[in-house]
Amino acid sequence: MIWKRTLLLFLLSITGLAFETSVFGRATLVGAKPELLLLMVVAVGMSEGPAFGATAGFVMGLSTDLVLQLPAGVSALTFTIIGYVVGRVRAQVQSPGAWLPMVMVSVATFLGELFYAGFNRVLGEHFGALSVLRAAVLAAAYNCLLTPFVFPIVRALAARLRPRAAEVGL
Amino acid sequence: MSRAGEMIRMFDRSKRVRWLLVILIVVSLAIITIDYRGKGNGPFEKIGHVALTVLSPIQHGLVTIFRPIGNFFAGFTEVPGLRARVSALQRQVAELRAGENSVAEVQRENDSLRRLLGIRDRYNLDTVAAQVIGVSPSNFERTVFIDRGSRSGVKKDMPVIAGDGLVGRVIRVGPTTSEVLLLIDRTSAVASRVVSSGETGLLEGDGSEVARLELFNPDAKLAVGDRIVTSGYDRGLFPPGIPVGTVVSAPPAQSNLSRVVEIQPFVDFSSLDYVLLVVGQTAAATPSPTGSAVP
Numbered sequence: 001m002i003w004k005r006t007l008l009l010f011l012l013s014i015t016g017l018a019f020e021t022s023v024f025g026r027a028t029l030v031g032a033k034p035e036l037l038l039l040m041v042v043a044v045g046m047s048e049g050p051a052f053g054a055t056a057g058f059v060m061g062l063s064t065d066l067v068l069q070l071p072a073g074v075s076a077l078t079f080t081i082i083g084y085v086v087g088r089v090r091a092q093v094q095s096p097g098a099w100l101p102m103v104m105v106s107v108a109t110f111l112g113e114l115f116y117a118g119f120n121r122v123l124g125e126h127f128g129a130l131s132v133l134r135a136a137v138l139a140a141a142y143n144c145l146l147t148p149f150v151f152p153i154v155r156a157l158a159a160r161l162r163p164r165a166a167e168v169g170l
Numbered sequence: 171m172s173r174a175g176e177m178i179r180m181f182d183r184s185k186r187v188r189w190l191l192v193i194l195i196v197v198s199l200a201i202i203t204i205d206y207r208g209k210g211n212g213p214f215e216k217i218g219h220v221a222l223t224v225l226s227p228i229q230h231g232l233v234t235i236f237r238p239i240g241n242f243f244a245g246f247t248e249v250p251g252l253r254a255r256v257s258a259l260q261r262q263v264a265e266l267r268a269g270e271n272s273v274a275e276v277q278r279e280n281d282s283l284r285r286l287l288g289i290r291d292r293y294n295l296d297t298v299a300a301q302v303i304g305v306s307p308s309n310f311e312r313t314v315f316i317d318r319g320s321r322s323g324v325k326k327d328m329p330v331i332a333g334d335g336l337v338g339r340v341i342r343v344g345p346t347t348s349e350v351l352l353l354i355d356r357t358s359a360v361a362s363r364v365v366s367s368g369e370t371g372l373l374e375g376d377g378s379e380v381a382r383l384e385l386f387n388p389d390a391k392l393a394v395g396d397r398i399v400t401s402g403y404d405r406g407l408f409p410p411g412i413p414v415g416t417v418v419s420a421p422p423a424q425s426n427l428s429r430v431v432e433i434q435p436f437v438d439f440s441s442l443d444y445v446l447l448v449v450g451q452t453a454a455a456t457p458s459p460t461g462s463a464v465p
Contacts, residue, residue: 018228021315025305026440031378033307051187058194062201065214067221068306069342069349072214073201080194084187117310123206127310127356131377135309 008161009056012040012154013063021068029145032138035109036150037064039143041083042108043154046101048162050087057083071123078116082108105147110140219344222315226347229304230317285333286446293411295331297446298322303347312355312377313338314442319346327407329448335413335436336360336400337445348447352439353414354381362414363401364392370401373414373433379440381415381433388429394420398433409448 016037024034037060045053061079065072086104093100113136117127205214290297300322304315318324320343330337330350338358342349351358354375362373362383369390373383383398396417402410419432 014225014228017225020307021225021304022229025307025314028440032309036307049187051190054187054191054194058198061198063221066218067225068308068311069215069218070308070311071202072205072212072218073198073203076201077195077198080191080198084191113309120310123202128376132310139309 002163004161004163005052005055008044008158009059011157012044012056013037013060016040016060017063017067029138029142032135032142034142034146035112035139036143036146037061038079038082038109038112039105039146039150040154041079042086042105043101043151044158045083045086046090046104047155047158048087049091050084053083053087054080055083057081071120071125074116074119074123077119078112081115082112101151102144102147105151106140106144109143110136113139219342222342222344222347222349226303226315226317226344229315282333282444286331286444289331289333289335289413290446293409295409295446295448296450297331297448298324300324300348300445300447302442302445306349310356310377312352312358312375312439313341314350314352314439316348316350316445316447317346318447319344319348321345323449324348324447329408329412331412331446331448332437332442332444334438335415336408337437337439337442339407340447350445353435354379354439360408360414361401361406362398363410364390364417365397365399366393367391367396371428373398379435380418381435383417383431383433385429385431388427390429392417392420392431394418396420 020033020036024036041053041057041060044056048056057079058076061076062073064070064075064079086108089104090096090100114132117132117136121127201214205212208215286299289295298318300316300318302314303317306313306315316330324340324343326340326343328340330339336353338350338352338355340348341351352375353360353373354377356375356377358373358375358381360373361370363370364385367390369385369387369392371383371385371390373381375381385392394417398414398416400406400408400410400412400414402408413436415433415435417431418434421431422429
């Protein structure tokens with residue numbers, strides 16, 4: 001039933017990128033924009049486990065790189081690691097509270113922004129430390145605010161397009 | 171099923187997941203390497219064009235539907251930044267009320283298009299009009315997407331202007347859409363000139379709303395409020411005399427080599443609706459040497 005997973009990733013990537021570039025490109029929080037696709041990767045990682053979290057991170061990160069003409073592979077690498085780690089951490093939490101998604105999204109976004117900027121620096125792109133820190137904090141806050149709206153939709157969609165044989169944690 | 175058997179299965183599953191992670195990381199690193207060596211002309215560039223073309227109709231539809239909501243939300247989230255502008259805006263509101271009772275959306279759009287036509291005629295530019303259909307969501311890049319591409323004659327590096335002045339240049343062209351690098355992006359550089367003194371320099375963005383002008387002459391005389399236009403020096407990308415912005419901060423030179431001052435662009439990049447792509451400049455082009463046509 002791989003088509004269900006493919007369809008899920010296609011829908012999330014297209015919808016996320018379209019909203020990111022149209023609606024959220026203008027609706028900034030003190031100049032910063034949310035990382036909608038990263039938020040979706042965290043939601044998928046938490047509900048579907050580290051394997052599909054990493055796969056979703058790779059596909060959605062690469063889509064971001066290609067469509068937005070960012071250095072190809074950097075977002076893919078960042079999102080892959082985030083999807084995997086989030087899935088792993090979620091598996092360790094015995095009784096998740098309602099706050100867990102917001103905390104996970106905030107931390108993942110903050111670290112994702114730092115990792116992205118850091119890796120780009122290795123490739124020769126120079127970002128000011130303060131502006132990176134500011135962008136990371138604001139993007140994390142923005143994603144945290146969007147979590148209650150985006151998370152349930154992504155999780156419901158993932159559950160609807162979940163193959164029967166798949167198990168959380170695989 | 172025995173407990174030991176269950177643990178072995180879990181161990182195998184965990185091992186497979188780790189292998190998957192390793193493979194995805196290796197593939198990502200391979201893509202980064204190929205793209206880095208391709209320097210913007212690799213296979214991923216073409217795939218990006220196709221993806222952007224697929225996405226553009228959805229973007230266009232979403233912008234039409236959500237722009238009012240997005241604008242409202244943008245205003246709501248930028249409250250801290252707006253406070254400083256409240257007093258200035260109140261003065262403007264009083265002036266506007268004296269002249270007219272209401273400003274409708276159609277009127278605003280009409281004004282925007284009139285300014286576009288005005289700047290085109292003023293500088294004798296051959297242009298193609300385009301609508302902004304999207305903004306880069308990245309916190310590190312300042313670009314916008316427009317609804318004109320190679321089918322409309324758009325080419326890479328074409329200058330882009332708005333009614334108030336220079337916007338930037340085209341950096342990527344698809345069949346029906348293009349991406350424009352704003353002059354406030356970190357990687358943007360525009361050869362510019364101070365209107366009052368004629369001193370030249372390089373205008374660079376730093377990702378914020380304000381740009382920096384590095385003057386070639388550290389002893390150049392200029393003051394806050396001086397206007398900056400494109401120099402068009404040495405047959406550069408941009409036609410000469412296009413309004414760029416005004417000096418908002420002019421500290422003394424920090425070294426003997428150059429002097430850096432802050433420039434507030436004329437264009438409000440947060441509310442770009444329509445732009446013009448400069449296809450060429452007619453032979454009769456005679457931009458005012460004093461930049462008097464600057465808004």
